[in-house]
Amino acid sequence: MSIAVITGASSGLGAIFADQLAQRGHSLVLAGRDETRLKAVAHRINQNAELVVGDLGTDEGIDDLIAHLGDRDVDVLVNNAGFGTYGPFAEVDARREHELVAVNVDALVRLTHAVLPGMLARGRGGILNVASTIAFQPGPYQATYGASKAFVLSLSQALWAETRGTGVTVTALCPGPTRTGFVDALGEDVSHTAIYRRLAAPEPVVAAGLRALDRGKAVVVSGWRNRFTSTFARLAPGWLSARVAGRMLRPANA
Ligand SMILES: NC(=O)c1ccc[n+]([C@@H]2O[C@H](COP(=O)([O-])OP(=O)(O)OC[C@H]3O[C@@H](n4cnc5c(N)ncnc54)[C@H](OP(=O)(O)O)[C@@H]3O)[C@@H](O)[C@H]2O)c1
Known part of the structure; x- marks a missing residue:
């Protein structure tokens, strides 16, 4: 039976990836x-x-997961584990930000390195990296989180191009704000912000990601509202989209 590996499978999108891949x-x-x-x-x-x-x-933790996989044939890797932080950069817990980069960036790079050569040798496989719509513009008050997802988006697009024609594909899934434990884990109430006021259901997000992986797409943004706003973010100059995003994420007391 073909093997699918899901990180962050204990809750939220990861648990739904488990449902849909099973x-x-x-x-x-x-x-x-x-x-x-x-x-x-x-x-x-x-x-x-x-x-x-x-x-x-x-x-x-990363070594253990890579050792567990050994040289087995992994057909699908969903790099989904991740979390965010919220608040002015100068005030957020620096250690938590360091951990964020380790989970959202380092673990994803190492796991991708661990499975991609085998996929290429077999001529089949898919890697689905969970980025975010915050990847398309700077994210004031979520600066490190936004930068980590911009990394995931850029890496995924580069690997998508590198692997074209090999039978292997790499896709970045960019969800907008979604109803999972992610929002609670930000550590502060963000329901007053324009970004987190409205949360999407997680099941269609996961379905959109897997559909895009099937089709060999480089990037998928789930939901028409997110597609609309991310198009603006991509077209606008960085300074403008940073200012707009800053207004939409501003803490209540800032
Ligand atoms: N929900 C949103 O609004 C939203 C929007 C865009 C992108 N995303 C992205 O979607 C992905 C999934 O998040 P979610 O929304 O499903 O949130 P979630 O319900 O909080 O799930 C996050 C998952 O990541 C795992 N995780 C966190 N830190 C970890 C660590 N140090 N080591 C191993 N696993 C860790 C958690 O597992 P354990 O607790 O068992 O460790 C959990 O299963 C994340 O990459 C997130 O950035 C979410």
Whole structure:
């Protein structure tokens, strides 16, 4: 059976990726820190999924997941684990930002390096990297998070171009604000902001990502509203889209 690996599979989009990839008949490797929630996901999808418990913010956590995969044939890798921070850059917890880069960027790069050569040798496979609509413009008050997702978008597009014609494809999924634990984990109430006031349902986001991977698309932005705003962000000069995004993300007390 073909193997699909999902990071951050214990909740939110990752748990739904587990549902939808199990329905497609994949055998799953589910990675996350929270073993109880990973078990609950495996139980719900009624599959003997392999669970890899570890912190992808640490070298040890990434090494363990790569060692678990060994030289097995991975058909699909969903680099989904990630989190955000919120607040003026000078005031957010520097250690948490460092951890953010480790999970959102370093782990994704290392896992991609671990599976891509095997996919290319076999001439088939797909890597779906979960970026964000914040990747299309600077994100004041989520500066490091936005930069991490811009990295994911850029890397994915570059790898999409490198792998064309090989049977392997790389896609960046760019969700807008979505109803998952992500928003609560920002650590501050963001419901007053124009960005996080309205949250999309997560199931169609995941379906859009997998459809785009099937079609070999480089990038997919889920939802017409997000497609509209990200087009503006891409066309506008950086200083303008940064200022607009800053207004839409401004903390209540700033
Ligand atoms: N929801 C949104 O508005 C939104 C919008 C755009 C992009 N995204 C992106 O979507 C992806 C999934 O997030 P979500 O919305 O589904 O949020 P979520 O419900 O909070 O899920 C995040 C997942 O990442 C895992 N994770 C976080 N830190 C980790 C670490 N140090 N090591 C290993 N796993 C870790 C968590 O697993 P454990 O807790 O078990 O470790 C959890 O399963 C993220 O990359 C996020 O940036 C979300």
